[in-house]
Amino acid sequence: MRAITNIINEGLTRARRNNITFLTGAGVSSASGIPTYRGADGIWVKGTKFYKPESFGTFKHFSNNADEVWQYTFFRKKMFAEAKPNEAHFSLVSIEKELKERFHLITQNIDNLHQRAGSKNMYEIHGNLREMRCSDECSKEVYDIPREIPLKDHEEDLTYDEKALLVCPRCGEVTRPNILWFDEYYNERNFKVDTTLRIAKNTSLLMILGSSGATNLPNALVRQTLQYGGSVIDVNLEDNAFTEHFKDKKQYYSYRGSVAEFLDLFEKQIKINETI
Structure with a gap:
């Protein structure tokens, strides 16, 4: 000491x-x-029991499973919202x-x-779970994740109308959470x-x-x-x-x-x- x-x-x-x-x-x-990420009760274990973190937390996985990743994102947002500093x-x-x-x-x-x-x-x-950006990177714009979409329980899916709020206003491509995934690189902008x-x-x-x-x-x-x-x-x-x-x-x-x-x-x- x-x-x-x-x-x-x-x-x-x-x-x-x-x-x-x-x-x-x-x-x-x-x-x-x-929960931490890799412990026995880690956040990956709670929310992604069918995947390893290194495969689920990737842009490649998002590209093929955007709805699933967004559903999990709102589950995490609920977990964070219920926690206190x-x-x-x-x-x-x-x-x-x-x-x-x-x-x-x-x-x-x-x-x-x-x-x-x-x-x-x-x-x-x-990054953070307050923001989203175009998954096709059509611009450098970052947008707030719509507050109209309610936070989700573990197995609660997004509705059609909620999914419609998660598209890029410039090009119509699906947006993505503004976070760093395992198969991505650090940059200055984000x-x-x-x-x-x-x-x-x-x-x-x-x-x-x-x-x-x-x-x-x-x-x-x-x-x-x-x-x-x-x-x-x-x-x-x-x-x-x-x-x-x-x-x-x-x-x-x-x-x-x-x-x-x-x-x-x-x-x-x-x-x-x-x-x-």
Whole structure:
């Protein structure tokens, strides 16, 4: 505990002009009752028992099963809507108020809980379920998912009229959720890859909160922070892909405990650190 406290204080001291960045994953939302992706009760298991995540969560699958994917999307939206932000979400809002423009929040979560808690300076690198875009990419436009479509239970299908609301207003092609699927690549327009890499380059202290490191951009953000002299604290209940990739790096540290517990410690260090 003392070593992590020292690391936090050193990071805060060096961050007078640089960023202090938080990278959040599914583990942050699990305390709100939202299952993680790959656990025994994971969201893929609940909603897609006939598919493996790597096959269901793809544009290829959507191209052949658009109605099924949209039905599952509204099931997920219902799950997210019924959840409430937890202690960790609100702690990040409080920390943002303390750190002001130095605070950056990069999230892999698409559940909208950070926004509902009040976070402002944040980047959604896996998209969100508030928006949709043309599946044929006829334009760069992003549209709100129609609120007229009610949220769905697990096996409740979309009606014909509801499906009619999920077409591109420009070309008439079916729209798709504005999220990143397994067979797609990060880009700046939808997923802020360039922006977040610049943030990481100028980050003195990066905290990984509840992310397993199973996707490419989060690993690139950690690598970028370390390469340019920043420190990284991996806050998770257990070792993960980040541990495997970066455990030998001098400025990479592990904190094995809850995200809420760590953020409480972090807030206390902000308040007693005279350099803030």
